[in-house]
Amino acid sequence: MRYNKIRKMDIANGPGIRVSIFMQGCAFHCKNCFNPETWSFKAGKEFNDEIIDKILKLCDNEFIEGLSILGGEPMHPNNIEGTTRLSKRFKEKFPNKTIWVWSGFLFDEYIKDKEVAKYIDVIVDGQFVDELKNPNLQWKGSANQRVIDVKESLKTDQVVLWEEK
Numbered sequence: 038m039r040y041n042k043i044r045k046m047d048i049a050n051g052p053g054i055r056v057s058i059f060m061q062g063c064a065f066h067c068k069n070c071f072n073p074e075t076w077s078f079k080a081g082k083e084f085n086d087e088i089i090d091k092i093l094k095l096c097d098n099e100f101i102e103g104l105s106i107l108g109g110e111p112m113h114p115n116n117i118e119g120t121t122r123l124s125k126r127f128k129e130k131f132p133n134k135t136i137w138v139w140s141g142f143l144f145d146e147y148i149k150d151k152e153v154a155k156y157i158d159v160i161v162d163g164q165f166v167d168e169l170k171n172p173n174l175q176w177k178g179s180a181n182q183r184v185i186d187v188k189e190s191l192k193t194d195q196v197v198l199w200e201e202k
C-alpha cells in the first residue's frame with residue numbers, strides 16, 4: 038500500500054496538535070472531493086514499517102495529542118491492513134493519546150467488526166456529499182457524515198456520537 042503525505046504538526050484534523058497521515062488510494066470518487074490527488078492507488082510513496090517508526094517518533098512529544106489518519110481511504114481493502122498495523126503500534130506505545138480516522142465507509146456497516154476498530158478513538162464516517170456541504174461543521178465536510186465515539190459505540194453496540202470532553 039501507499040501513502041500521500043505526513044504532516045508533522047496538524048491543527049486542522051482533530052483536537053489539539055496532531056501528527057497526520059494521508060493514505061493513498063480511494064475508490065469512492067466523491068464529487069468535489071477535497072483531496073483528489075489521493076485517489077490513485079499507484080501514486081504517493083510506499084507505506085512500510087519504517088514509515089510507522091517515523092510516525093511514532095514524530096508522536097513521541099508531549100505536545101502531540103494524537104494521530105489522525107485520513108486519505109484517500111484508510112479503510113479500503115488495499116489499505117486497511119497498514120492502517121491496522123499503524124494503529125496497533127501507536128496504541129501500544131501511546132495508550133493515552135488518541136487516534137482519529139476519516140473514512141468513506143460506514144462505521145456500523147463495515148468498520149466496527151474489523152480489528153482496527155479496537156484501536157481507534159474517533160471515526161468520522163461517510164462519503165463526502167457535495168449537496169450537503171457545510172463549512173461550519175466541525176471535523177467533517179458534509180452533514181451526512183458522523184463524528185463517532187468508537188470506544189463508547191463498541192461498548193454499547195450502537196452508534197454513539199463523539200462529544201468534546
Ligand code: SF4
Binds near residue numbers: 070110140
Ligand atoms: S471518500 Fe474522501 S478521499 Fe475518497 S473521494 Fe470521498 S472525499 Fe475524497
